Amino acid sequence: xxxxxxxxxxxxxxxxxPLATVASGPAECRILRCNSDFVASSTAAHTAWExxxxxxxxxxCTHATARACRGDLAYHSARHGIDDLMAxxxxxxxxxxxxxxxxxxxxxAADWGRADPGVCSYSPPEGERDIVYRHCGLFGDPHLxxxxxxxxxxxxxxxxxxxxxPYLSVQVTNIPVVPGSSATATNKLTIIFKEYAECTDVxxxxxxxxxxxxxxVDGSKNGGPRDTTGSLRISELVPGRxxxxxxxxxxxxxxxxxxxxxxxxxxxxxxxxxxxxxxxxNGGGLQLCLNGCPTSERIRENDxxxxxxxxxxxxxxxxxxxxxxxxxxxxxxADFARAKCKERLHVEDLYFHSCVFDLLTTGDLNFTxxxxxxxxxxxxxxPDKDRIHIYRGTSDxxxxxxxxxxxxxxxxxxxxxxxxxxIYCSVRASLL
Numbered sequence: 001x002x003x004x005x006x007x008x009x010x011x012x013x014x015x016x017x018p019l020a021t022v023a024s025g026p027a028e029c030r031i032l033r034c035n036s037d038f039v040a041s042s043t044a045a046h047t048a049w050e051x052x053x054x055x056x057x058x059x060x061c062t063h064a065t066a067r068a069c070r071g072d073l074a075y076h077s078a079r080h081g082i083d084d085l086m087a088x089x090x091x092x093x094x095x096x097x098x099x100x101x102x103x104x105x106x107x108x109a110a111d112w113g114r115a116d117p118g119v120c121s122y123s124p125p126e127g128e129r130d131i132v133y134r135h136c137g138l139f140g141d142p143h144l145x146x147x148x149x150x151x152x153x154x155x156x157x158x159x160x161x162x163x164x165x166p167y168l169s170v171q172v173t174n175i176p177v178v179p180g181s182s183a184t185a186t187n188k189l190t191i192i193f194k195e196y197a198e199c200t201d202v203x204x205x206x207x208x209x210x211x212x213x214x215x216x217v218d219g220s221k222n223g224g225p226r227d228t229t230g231s232l233r234i235s236e237l238v239p240g241r242x243x244x245x246x247x248x249x250x251x252x253x254x255x256x257x258x259x260x261x262x263x264x265x266x267x268x269x270x271x272x273x274x275x276x277x278x279x280x281x282n283g284g285g286l287q288l289c290l291n292g293c294p295t296s297e298r299i300r301e302n303d304x305x306x307x308x309x310x311x312x313x314x315x316x317x318x319x320x321x322x323x324x325x326x327x328x329x330x331x332x333x334a335d336f337a338r339a340k341c342k343e344r345l346h347v348e349d350l351y352f353h354s355c356v357f358d359l360l361t362t363g364d365l366n367f368t369x370x371x372x373x374x375x376x377x378x379x380x381x382x383p384d385k386d387r388i389h390i391y392r393g394t395s396d397x398x399x400x401x402x403x404x405x406x407x408x409x410x411x412x413x414x415x416x417x418x419x420x421x422x423i424y425c426s427v428r429a430s431l432l
Contacts, residue, residue: 029069031078034061049197052091058082060097060123094125094272096199096249120199120231122251125272131251132271133383136289138162139264139374140367141183142174143354146292147274151350151390153357154293155182162289163267165276167194167250170289172265173208182299183361185262191245191254199223199231199249205256212240212258255377260366264374268381332359340365344372349389351375 038061041054059082062075069075086093124131134147144152156174163170173188188208195202200223203216214236215221223232231249236242245254252269267289274290286294332340334356341355351371358367375388382388 029072029075030065031062031069031072031075034058034065035074035078037061048089051089052086053096055082055086055089055091056093056095056123056126057097059086059093059126063126064129094276096120096197097123120197120227120229120249122249122270122273124270128272133251133268134271134274135266135268135378135382136162136274137264137266137374137378137381138172138186138288139370140185140354141177141358141361142172142185143350143371143374144288144293145378145390147269147271147289148292149387149390150292152293153299153354154288155184155297155299156288156293157184159188161287162265163269163274164287165273167196167273167276168192168247168252168269169194170254170265170267172263177262177362177364181361183358185362186265187262189256189263189265191256193223193232193247195226196249198226198228200247201226203232205234205243205245207243207256207258207263209258209261209263210240212243212256212263214239214243253381255381257373259370259373260364262366262370264370264377266374266377266381268383332363334360340368341371344368345375347389349391351378351389 038054038058041057042051045051045054058078062069062078062082065075085091122131135145136147137145142154142156144154146152156172157176159171159173161169161171169190169192171190172186174184175187177183177185189206191205193200193203203218203220203223205213205216207213215234218224221234222230232245232247234243234245237244241258243256245256246252247254250269250273252267252273255264255266257264292298337356337359340359341352345352345355351374355368355371358371359365379385379388
């Protein structure tokens, strides 16, 4: 194995020498640069993991210059050599890549202002030019927008996993908002970043009502001793109210907020990360962000009617002067709830109608801000700015034509995203 690697490096050193430049093919073909970068990275690699990172970077570099190098012998030799070495080292096609070696004394890394980010910068899988992102959000009573842009309203009382893959786990705990009602909201959130090579130690972040700390559980704000390039960091944007976590080694952003007495959550991550670890037998297991809420936990039309009927009864009692005593929330009429939600959410999409639903079922005006913040997060994190708003039909007479629920399969984004995921899984399976 060492001999074959040495032969390839020797060949690459030969074709990167000044004498080879004359026969390097068209000027725009950058295979010589790819070869020299790999020689530098591979020579500096001391572990199998570092060698794989160097090979992945080499593969991405050659893929990027493939069109210009179509008839170049050095290019085709490099492609065959990459496949051979990846097989020898049992390297996966996706994962962190080695950094591009500096080509000048004053090279400065753009990522977060840190020099030389190392192997902990995420690159798209082989065959993809750009990273394909997915977004998931949970807010309010609670309303869930999955990675596949499926919008649901759920009960899910107790602890439930939102995300669970080889890199990251997120779990929420939901409690009833109003005694006797099936509507719940999030009062606790646990995020675990799993140990990953030289990028991060195991890190846990935990938030609950009135405790939104600006650091991980161990008091640190980064990935620990392994994190020498800023691949994981936490930032407090609004003390006690808004925290963001950036995980560069998986190109993932997480947003946690406290609004009123409850928490909201949003995440943006590459499709390859959200689909990682998904087996053929269980389809990814119980991950709300990936597969949605179990059917038995979704609030359906009959549930809506019952919850909204209780809201109307409270409103009638309030108007009659016998307003909800004890634990019973204030009664809002549908017109009042719509007017309050319209102040923050001007488009009557599912975020607007979720806001109306939450005000009617809880009598808590903080849910207006929760829906608005969730919408602001999706505007920031959504990979498709043209599909920020979601509209779905329903027969519910109170919420009009766009009550929260499952999307229509014909015109919604689900078929396209499922197709992309299927293509990715097929390609990945062929490479392993």
